[in-house]
Amino acid sequence: MSLFERNGKGDNGGPGAERAVGERSSGADAGPVAKAPDPELTQRASRRRFTSAYKLAIVREADALADRPGEIGALLRREGLYSSNLTKWRRLRDEGALEALSRPRGPKPPHPLEQENARLKHRLARTEAELDQARKVIEVQGNVSALLGELLEPRGANPDKSTDR
Numbered sequence: 001m002s003l004f005e006r007n008g009k010g011d012n013g014g015p016g017a018e019r020a021v022g023e024r025s026s027g028a029d030a031g032p033v034a035k036a037p038d039p040e041l042t043q044r045a046s047r048r049r050f051t052s053a054y055k056l057a058i059v060r061e062a063d064a065l066a067d068r069p070g071e072i073g074a075l076l077r078r079e080g081l082y083s084s085n086l087t088k089w090r091r092l093r094d095e096g097a098l099e100a101l102s103r104p105r106g107p108k109p110p111h112p113l114e115q116e117n118a119r120l121k122h123r124l125a126r127t128e129a130e131l132d133q134a135r136k137v138i139e140v141q142g143n144v145s146a147l148l149g150e151l152l153e154p155r156g157a158n159p160d161k162s163t164d165r
Contacts, residue, residue, distance in 0.1 A: 055089045
């Protein structure tokens, strides 16, 4: 089948004819019915984004292929890149920007000793709070015991107090 036939221009253009992607049939079945969009066509192309790890890998692979002619071009075709990408990424690598971007973002993880120190401080604070609460309970128990001792003591049995007036 030739390109001419595949595009639907070599036959009558009926419903069974093969067409290029996105080409519509102008046969009798075309009517006022709304057609679904072709899933192979995108509304808007999205820009490709490359990670710094990918950029470094491509630059290293290109540097390894530098002594063999034509290999860098094959690498660029295989990856779908332009030579300007490689030039820009080499410049960024030489400036140290790619290594800086490859490090994880955010704050650095704390040192293990700092983590243990924070855990022990939290444990100490919790233990001191429990000790303070226990001291208060003991003080309340002492006050209750003293109060009950005064209330339950017989009045005539107290040798310190005299009932004579």
